[in-house]
Amino acid sequence: KAGVTQTPRYLIKTRGQQVTLSCSPISGHRSVSWYQQTPGQGLQFLFEYFSETQRNKGNFPGRFSGRQFSNSRSEMNVSTLELGDSALYLCASSLVAGSNQPQHFGDGTRLSIL
Amino acid sequence: TQLLEQSPQFLSIQEGENLTVYCNSSSVFSSLQWYRQEPGEGPVLLVTVVTGGEVKKLKRLTFQFGDARKDSSLHITAAQPGDTGLYLCAGVGDNAGGTSYGKLTFGQGTILTVHP
Numbered sequence: 001k002a003g004v005t006q007t008p009r010y011l012i013k014t015r016g017q018q019v020t021l022s023c024s025p026i027s028g029h030r031s032v033s034w035y036q037q038t039p040g041q042g043l044q045f046l047f048e049y050f051s052e053t054q055r056n057k058g059n060f061p062g063r064f065s066g067r068q069f070s071n072s073r074s075e076m077n078v079s080t081l082e083l084g085d086s087a088l089y090l091c092a093s094s095l096v097a098g099s100n101q102p103q104h105f106g107d108g109t110r111l112s113i114l
Numbered sequence: 115t116q117l118l119e120q121s122p123q124f125l126s127i128q129e130g131e132n133l134t135v136y137c138n139s140s141s142v143f144s145s146l147q148w149y150r151q152e153p154g155e156g157p158v159l160l161v162t163v164v165t166g167g168e169v170k171k172l173k174r175l176t177f178q179f180g181d182a183r184k185d186s187s188l189h190i191t192a193a194q195p196g197d198t199g200l201y202l203c204a205g206v207g208d209n210a211g212g213t214s215y216g217k218l219t220f221g222q223g224t225i226l227t228v229h230p
Contacts, residue, residue, distance in 0.1 A: 004156070033218070043157075043202065043220035056217055090156050100145050100164075100206050103218065105156030 002027065004093050004106035012112045018079040021109045025072050025093030031055075032074040033103065034066060037088040046089075049074055050097035078111075086113045117141070118205055120221030127193055128229050135188040135201055135224045143205035146179055146186045147218070151200040160188075193228045200225050 005024040013019050025032050034046040045058040049068035066076045072093075078085055088108045094101035119138045127133055137146070145164045149157035161170050163179035163186060170177045174197075176189040186203055203221045 035220075042222045043204075045217050045219070048217075058217065092156070100162075102159050102162065103147070103157075105149075105158070107154065107156045 004091055004104055006089075006091050006106035006109050008109060009107070010110045010112075012114060013081050014114050015081055015083060017081050018077065019081060019111065021076045021078075021089055021091075021111075023074045023076070023091030023093075023106060025074070025091075026104055029093035029095055029104070030072050031094045031097045031101065032068055032072065033092045033094075034074070034076050035090045035092065036060070037090055037108070038086075043090070046076070048097065055097050081113050083113050085111065087111060118203055118219055118221035120203055120224055122224060123222065124225050124227075126227045126229070129194055130192050131228075133190050133193055133226070135203075135226075136185070137187065137203035137205075137221050138185045139205060140184065141205075141207070142183050143207065144183070145206045146183075147204045147206075148177055148186070148188055149202040149204065151202060151223075157200075157202055190226075193226075195228045195230050198226055198228050 007022045031050045033048040035043050037043045046060055047054055047066050048056040052068045063079045068074045088110050090105050090108045092103035092105045094103055121136050145162055147162045148160045150160055151157040161177045166181045166183045168179045174191045178187045201224045204218045207217050
């Protein structure tokens with residue numbers, strides 16, 4: 001059974017640009033959550049999507065947005081990139097919505113802002 | 115905002131030693147999850163504890179959830195080099211109506227190195 005797939009694995013952007021990251025959940029999983037991981041702040045929750053609707057949102061600025069498609073695949077977009085957005089972005093899927101559910105993580109997209 | 119204090123931040127031990135990682139908060143969590151993450155990979159779920167006072171064992175790993183559901187610990191017996199990695203605790207907010215309700219809050223993590 002294929003795991004959570006995140007693309008691309010690595011990305012280099014410059015300040016002011018925008019970026020879109022993609023996440024394909026485990027087959028049958030309908031909930032997708034996004035996290036940002038940095039050495040200083042650790043793992044922080046960005047948002048959760050279920051059935052194409054955002055269920056929950058973390059404390060990030062509006063530059064961070066996401067969406068989920070009917071096949072449960074999800075994308076995350078960051079606009080007007082800042083140096084501080086350099087991080088590992090992780091996607092996790094679960095069968096149904098709710099953080100009580102076991103989260104299955106992908107290996108992340110490493111985003112570097114120059 | 116619910117915070118999870120995880121300690122120690124770094125742990126370097128010899129093979130065969132025992133260790134304990136702590137996860138503490140002033141807030142109540144409806145459940146608590148422990149993950150292990152290796153370099154270049156995403157976190158992998160080890161266990162979920164739900165009931166206050168619950169103890170779960172996974173081979174040489176013992177997980178405990180505090181009676182008040184505010185803290186948890188991970189104890190590893192006879193550590194092996196294969197246990198090396200970043201250990202993360204994560205709690206699901208229990209404060210209905212609060213900003214952290216239903217969200218997974220992670221501790222800062224414990225980097226464990228087990229030397230052969």
